[in-house]
């Protein structure tokens with residue numbers, strides 16, 4: 057068996073959680089391979105909203121195994137909150153939730169460092185979620201990190217203190233920020249006891265054994281490809297590899313095990329935090345997209361920046377990920393628009409290009425093609441073929457330009473508001 061992958065093709069928040077939840081029925085296992093509590097995967101069903109940060113979105117399906125892979129960074133405090141949320145929703149995750157022993161731990165001092173690093177950056181700050189993600193991945197690469205498997209060591213507390221001291225000495229050269237380290241530390245150790253009860257596995261052996269036994273695995277990405285530490289809009293990116301290649305590193309599988317790659321894109325585009333965004337709208341249209349799309353961060357509540365869909369950007373991430381099928385989300389947000397713009401190329405120094413440049417200049421201009429809106433609600437639309445004509449034309453045009461079949465179109469936040477094309481997938 058191969059591992060299928062689902063990931064975001066823009067700057068995150070493409071609506072992955074809902075699609076994972078929908079597809080989950082076809083799989084035996086859902087596995088997260090990168091990121092951490094900077095992610096916020098929102099699922100809506102039975103009239104209730106559920107937000108997950110670290111735990112895979114398959115946890116709401118009672119027959120599914122959920123794995124937090126070695127590429128994920130884990131904050132015990134957030135993790136415990138998520139478990140509490142699941143308890144409240146009566147979700148039984150016993151024997152269904154596993155953590156990779158090689159996944160790294162986010163310490164309270166990682167969060168403090170994140171805040172101090174951002175403060176030091178001043179105007180050029182990244183707009184981090186301040187969940188300690190960057191400093192934790194830095195300690196992983198610097199070979200200083202603490203991993204889930206270390207919790208069981210007799211000298212765990214000493215190792216913790218050693219790492220904390222290292223952080224405190226770095227902090228002396230950074231701006232002071234308000235952070236109750238002692239209080240957070242107490243909470244952290246209390247939450248660790250809960251985390252200890254979740255079974256630990258060696259994700260590389262675990263996943264490969266499952267594949268050998270014919271189990272179907274879906275790898276769930278967090279953030280989006282434009283936030284990838286290598287290929288995103290560096291330095292305004294997250295600290296992990298969000299692209300398909302990250303699956304191999306974050307779960308311990310070889311590249312030949314990758315199967316379908318399902319790329320998710322909104323029917324428009326958003327970004328939260330700093331950094332370039334070629335199709336961003338600073339006008340009333342952008343404001344309207346934000347309002348109609350409820351574009352406020354699931355993790356931080358920050359308003360998201362909004363703009364039109366950007367085809368060169370999508371072609372770039374489709375190429376990087378080897379996307380085999382596309383899912384178009386939040387198409388209903390466009391219901392009210394008379395006209396829709398689609399970014400088709402960039403204008404840089406008077407030259408037209410379809411390639412994402414090394415650095416996106418501030419004065420980059422986007423060239424657009426305009427499509428007619430459908431100006432009607434999609435609430436009654438239950439099949440792909442029943443989409444209003446202009447919506448069909450919009451979807452068909454995107455599909456043709458991007459060269460990958462659009463197999464699903466999401467028309468609202470609920471589990472059931474999804475048009476599928478079984479003939480394609």
Ligand code: IMP
Pocket residue numbers: 067068069094095096182183184185186187189190278279280283292293294295328329330
């Ligand atoms: P960090 O990963 O929290 O350090 O944040 C780095 C950048 O990635 C910031 O611009 C964040 O807003 C952005 N980011 C991180 N996680 C997410 C996410 O799940 N959705 C959207 N943006 C994210």
